[in-house]
Amino acid sequence: SQKIEQNSEALNIQEGKTATLTCNYTNYSPAYLQWYRQDPGRGPVFLLLIRENEKEKRKERLKVTFDTTLKQSLFHITASQPADSATYLCALDTGGYQKVTFGTGTKLQVIP
């Protein structure tokens, strides 16, 4: 069966360090992979999209990698700040209308 796995354990990290979040998937062939941020009581907000033929994408302090052989994406936040504390969701998009499927998310806590 299809499965998207994100570390359900919260990730605690010291301010200034690099946070790395993992998204693994099975039985999918996504054309795109997206990352979203969700704050408590709010809807998810889009951060980055990476295509299947791209290895890496960057935006300011954010970096996403996409390895279709390993079926894994890594999401990095460099020089992390307390304001980065949130839940981060990965989503697989096979390109069809309905096929945006989300992982359960990883809660990141950046400690001052």
Added chain:
Amino acid sequence: NAGVTQTPKFQVLKTGQSMTLQCAQDMNHNSMYWYRQDPGMGLRLIYYSASEGTTDKGEVPNGYNVSRLNKREFSLRLESAAPSQTSVYFCASRLDRGHEKLFFGSGTQLSVL
């Protein structure tokens, strides 16, 4: 710049009651979606609408109906609410299918007693 607007923000229902969750977007998007979010389950797709006049089932459609009233509005109806429908509901939209980012509303917290 409103984006995606959902109403109400909170609702408490008794088992068997009905209600409609409203969603409107002002970004001229073609595709609209309804998700529910439960602890440990992530976001699960209930229904979606690829364009005005069309709707299709997602992963968990049982107990729900939808209406794409026009390009802007996409409502979700619970005909006979059940405790298992206690959840946070999110409406989302995007310009078109494939590779486009989703824009989400702020959610409706629904409790069914």
